Amino acid sequence: MALxxxxxxxxxxxxxIAKQAGLTKRSFFNxxxxxxxxxxxAADAFEARVLDALGRADPELEPLDAAVWAYSKAAEPLGDYxxxxxxxxxxxxxxxxxxxxxxxxxxxxxxxxxELLGARGASPREAAFVSQAATTIFTTAVDDWVxxxxxxxxxxxxxxxxxxxSALGAAV
Amino acid sequence: MALxxxxxxxxxxxxxIAKQAGLTKRSFFNxxxxxxxxxxxAADAFEARVLDALGRADPELEPLDAAVWAYSKAAEPLGDYxxxxxxxxxxxxxxxxxxxxxxxxxxxxxxxxxELLGARGASPREAAFVSQAATTIFTTAVDDWVxxxxxxxxxxxxxxxxxxxSALGAAV
DNA sequence: GGTGTGATTGCATCAGGTGCAATAAGAACG
DNA sequence: CGTTCTTATTGCACCTGATGCAATCACACC
Numbered sequence: 001m002a003l004x005x006x007x008x009x010x011x012x013x014x015x016x017i018a019k020q021a022g023l024t025k026r027s028f029f030n031x032x033x034x035x036x037x038x039x040x041x042a043a044d045a046f047e048a049r050v051l052d053a054l055g056r057a058d059p060e061l062e063p064l065d066a067a068v069w070a071y072s073k074a075a076e077p078l079g080d081y082x083x084x085x086x087x088x089x090x091x092x093x094x095x096x097x098x099x100x101x102x103x104x105x106x107x108x109x110x111x112x113x114x115e116l117l118g119a120r121g122a123s124p125r126e127a128a129f130v131s132q133a134a135t136t137i138f139t140t141a142v143d144d145w146v147x148x149x150x151x152x153x154x155x156x157x158x159x160x161x162x163x164x165x166s167a168l169g170a171a172v
Numbered sequence: 173m174a175l176x177x178x179x180x181x182x183x184x185x186x187x188x189i190a191k192q193a194g195l196t197k198r199s200f201f202n203x204x205x206x207x208x209x210x211x212x213x214a215a216d217a218f219e220a221r222v223l224d225a226l227g228r229a230d231p232e233l234e235p236l237d238a239a240v241w242a243y244s245k246a247a248e249p250l251g252d253y254x255x256x257x258x259x260x261x262x263x264x265x266x267x268x269x270x271x272x273x274x275x276x277x278x279x280x281x282x283x284x285x286x287e288l289l290g291a292r293g294a295s296p297r298e299a300a301f302v303s304q305a306a307t308t309i310f311t312t313a314v315d316d317w318v319x320x321x322x323x324x325x326x327x328x329x330x331x332x333x334x335x336x337x338s339a340l341g342a343a344v
Numbered sequence: 345g346g347t348g349t350g351a352t353t354g355c356a357t358c359a360g361g362t363g364c365a366a367t368a369a370g371a372a373c374g
Numbered sequence: 375c376g377t378t379c380t381t382a383t384t385g386c387a388c389c390t391g392a393t394g395c396a397a398t399c400a401c402a403c404c
Contacts, residue, residue, distance in 0.1 A: 013390065027352055029392065064340070099279075100272035107275055126339040129308065133340060136304045140297075167298040168236070168305065168340055185359065199383055201361065 067134035239306035
């Protein structure tokens with residue numbers, strides 16, 4: 001990430017990354033499926049925490065509340081490093097292929113969350129809609145928080161959820 | 173698309189495509205930014221129709237209804253060719269890089285729709301949430317329709333919108 | 345000290361993608 | 375009809391990402 005930030009994502013080659021890590025290009029591809037993946041190792045861990053939290057969520061909670069709670073819980077370790085999140089976000093925004101990969105990761109996580117919501121009793125359709133809503137709420141909250149970290153990520157999530165409810169409340 | 177369907181996306185090279193079209197690899201890249209884009213020429217045209225329709229939508233409609241109406245209107249020309257949509261969908265699903273590109277296109281269109289909803293008077297936040305909802309509803313409807321085309325795409329959209337409302341109604 | 349296992353590497357190879365300069369193909373014009 | 379201007383096509387050199395395979399290195403374990 002340091003290399004990417006300094007020179008830009010496109011300007012850094014896989015050989016550069018490998019050299020920085022004291023390895024060869026070939027070894028890089030033993031650890032990461034492609035150049036993009038190196039930016040998403042943390043995201044994979046985050047997904048695991050989300051799914052874990054959702055599995056432990058209060059069964060009484062409505063699907064949307066449960067999903068948002070899981071995101072909130074999983075995001076707790078990130079809350080102390082807004083600068084890191086901002087740098088990562090800027091990097092992703094700077095490269096189309098990173099944006100694509102990011103969307104893919106989010107979509108994949110959304111699908112898995114939906115599956116767990118289904119296991120909690122929601123219909124597949126409801127689970128899919130609610131999970132998509134939770135993803136939207138979470139990414140919106142992160143964007144807000146990254147720009148104004150002072151109130152904390154948790155508050156940003158609660159705020160985004162509330163705004164989502166009032167935005168969709170009129171229409172639904 | 174015929175080549176992709178016959179041999180699979182990965183197995184077909186850009187040189188193959190160019191040869192089939194009576195051109196060279198270099199000329200292919202004069203027409204398409206990359207190999208993936210060749211699958212999304214129609215999608216770009218669809219986006220244009222969505223934005224155009226939304227511009228003409230009844231100003232009295234609530235944001236979500238306006239957006240969904242625009243998708244419905246823009247999708248009319250597709251309604252007669254469910255087989256084509258199914259083949260295209262299967263192809264995209266078969267390739268991770270096509271999925272990524274598809275998500276990117278949808279995200280980009282979602283952002284543009286949100287902008288137009290903003291121009292209709294919605295707040296940026298409401299516009300973003302509603303536009304994301306409309307995208308979810310539309311893609312869900314297309315999936316449904318592709319599997320059971322007999323009731324028509326328009327009915328599938330209306331149905332998905334209704335299901336969205338009832339799924340989010342309890343939570344919102 | 346020997347052995348087995350996994351990580352690392354070198355190498356060859358391929359496909360996607362780009363910049364640049366040359367050239368072919370026409371359309372427009374006198 | 376011939377010229378000119380524009381645009382599409384091409385060839386070529388070159389780079390990066392990515393993969394398969396075989397060799398080898400490091401090292402924990404017995």
